[in-house]
Amino acid sequence: MNRFLLPLSIFVVVVGFLGIGLTLNPREIPSPLIGKAAPEFSQPQLYDQEKTLSPADLKGKVWLLNFWASWCSGCKTEHPVLMELAESGQVPIYGMDYKDQRDEALAWLQRWGNPYPVVGVDEAGRVGINYGVYGVPETYVIDKQGVIRYKQIGPLDPDTVAKKILPLVQQLESQ
Amino acid sequence: MIWLAFIMAFVSGPVWAGEAQPLGDDPAVEARLKHLAVELRCLVCQNQTLADSNAPLAEDLRREVREMIVKDMTDKEIIDFLVERYGDFVLYRPPLKATTTLLWVGPFVLLTVGATVLAITLRRRARRVVDAPVTDEEHRRVEQLLAEGGKRS
């Protein structure tokens, strides 16, 4: 091979990668927890502080775990999507109120509606760290055996719900 | 997009204040924390270390790491804890594994190849070249060209 072609060849390879790079989102980071057991926790519930929410109680069910907070604007964006999904009754969405003030969280749900059967409280953000949460909102799909199957970083949108979440839930339900 | 804007908002400062932080009860713990945190990525920032960031998640993670240090966990245990949750992305020093071999050996391969090519080229060149340096004659021509180019063009 002509050695003068070498720079051009290297450049072509780099351009190829850069081209692929354009189609990727650098902020989308796959979770190492997918395919692993959902980390255990036992957090007080938002409405009834005497009771707790724990993944162990939900074994045998396919469910979504949604980290949210009243101070988070992305949560407001995805909220109608959650409401619609909850109303459809296809999969239960459990909430985790992340680093929030109780009264503000209650007021927020009061105002915008509550899609969650139960909301846990993660005041110090420790559950968040165990789940590898970057920031709210984030949503996990957890199967009957309590294994994390999918993680959505950022707000859910109708498209993701229809194309990713619901088919996955159906598949997990049938297992 | 709102989500992105949200992340951006955290880049430069806290919007939400977390638990009050003890500012270094134990200097030895702080030193170890600093030592670890400069090699860890603040995940929600664009590109900052955990040590430098004021984002709430960074503060939480620092608190978590601090507690692990107090529990006397080794550096490796602490790093494994974070990698288990956030993946290799959290490490600014990528671990050496199959996929990162090229990254770590690349620079030295580059250097070796460069040096070898240089040596071979120079040797081959020494054989091929009939000493045709820029002679004084040519230097003069260059100077003349430089001087007279303007008039000719």
Next chain:
Amino acid sequence: MIPEIGHFALILALCVAIVQGSLPIYGAAVGNSALMAVAKPAARAQFLLVLIAFCSLGYAFAEKDFSVLYVAATSNSQLPLHYRLAAIWGAHEGSLLLWTFILTLWMFAVTLFSKHLPETMRSRILGVMGLVSVGFLLFMLTVSNPFERLIPAAPDGRDLNPLLQDPGMVIHPPMLYMGYVGFSVAFAFAIAALLGGNLDAAWARWSRPWTTVAWCFLTVGIAMGSGWAYYELGWGGWWFWDPVENASFMPWLAGTALIHSLAVTDKRGGFKVWTVLLAIMAFSLSLLGTFLVRSGVLTSVHAFATDPKRGLFILMFLAVVIGGSLALYAWRAPRVGLGGSFSMVSREGMLLANNVLLIAAMGSVLLGTLYPLFLDALDLGKISVGPPYFDSVFAPLMAPAIFLMGVGPLAQWKKADLPDLARRLKWALGVSVVTALVLPFVMGKWTPLLSLGLLLAIWIVTTAVVTLRERLAHVTGDNFSDRMGAVSRSYWGMLLAHVGVAVFIVGVTMVKGFETESDVRMNVGETATIGGYTFRFDGTQDVVGPNYTAARGTFHVSRDGRDTTILYPEKRRYPVQNQVMTEAAIDPGLLRDLYVSLGEPLEDGAWSVRLYHKPFVDWIWGGCLIMALGGALAISDRRYRLARRKQEPAVAPSTRPARRKVA
């Protein structure tokens, strides 16, 4: 109306650029001097048109014309005028306009200082630059028009990113772009030479000053960016190996290699093929940097405008410009002659070894910057490559380069004698090793890195002294000052730039080795001591700025009971973007900086506060400025002004007899 004029000027500029990029090159190919003559007026017209566009945008900012989308997005009625003007390059569209403006400025400069060039060469150079300009004008006019209207107009603007509201930000981007874009001249020279097949010593001689000027600007630009990060980001770091920083550093490394390789080509006619490749590389890396910053493929602390559509455009542009020139290179380079012979141990050999090291370093930075992208593209996972990686691969590559920096200037051209070199350098080596070993102990702390850093810095300085002594012994002159004057300015420039590197290394070594920091919780009236200085916190008060409100802390600094200074760090809140900024307060000094930044307010007027004592940190930027000064001194050398000198008979050779000895 004014913005439309600007927009229209850009469209006209594009038309002119297309003419400039085609006719003169064709004319040069067929030898038609009428076509070639188009180049010069076209370049000047283009400069004028882009200047009009630039001023129109400036006017829109000055007049707070929020019916222009870009103005509304990056400024605010409360923003002071100087920041409104700096906001021209505060985001994507405007910085592209700045890029293009600077490109036409360089073109204009080429038309002014190219009287001595053969017409074919000059028209090819301007043609190539015109083609580059076509790309950028098209880019602006298609996907990033800074003059786009916002109808109805916004009542007020969304303000400039507070991070950029800083004096450093006013000058940093123009400087950096002068450097980036300046390499387009060296690039155009190289392409013109490849097209014409006349890669000779004259080509290298012509390229040298242009390359050096661009390199000086880039050096200053990078230093200013680093200084800005140091005081504006508020955590005392000065280099983060961030993708955007790397994007400016890679062209710098390639440019540094180019300057040295041009010296070999100029003096000895050797390695033309390599030099041409470096010229292409330096500019290609500038373009790549633009792509990395603009396309959003990499996350970075600085990336401020990202849009995949724009990314695609730049990528295609990149593919055409760089791919085209590398293809031209592959086609033409094999025919280029070899030049003079020299042995491996010679000044040429060492300059080339230095080139290999610089390019390996550049390649490592490129590898580290793009590697996360490679893995992601192959779906092999997400990783981060950060400072620990770069620090550990960069230092081993640079240390030998710096060692060679000391030896190179002493080695003879063509063939040097190793034992002889060793004999001439033994004192320098002895002094360096002993000082590097002993000095850290005197300063109270010894680490291998500390010693290594000092060794390299002292080595550069001592070898520079040896070099200068030998040089002075070889020139004729009646007295010392005459002999000093007889050493050419380019030689002084080289020495000065090398000493700049030494100063820079001292800064890095000392600050890494001896800096101390402390995170404290300070109540009003409490003191904290760091690096021998005592800081007393006198509380904060609320201050109102033009477009922000701030808590300003007062810190009395004293040492051994004597007052040193009073520092006023601020925590600013910019309401329009709802951003909080940490404005550090710094007391700079030749031997140390004192640095205070406010953390968070705690109860009862107490604050969490971060204090730093940073020894020698200003030497980092000082070193860069000295390097740039060295470059400037080299350009002022008489042989680059030969043409003018010869045309001015008033300056008779006899008035400067000594200078003629050493060229």
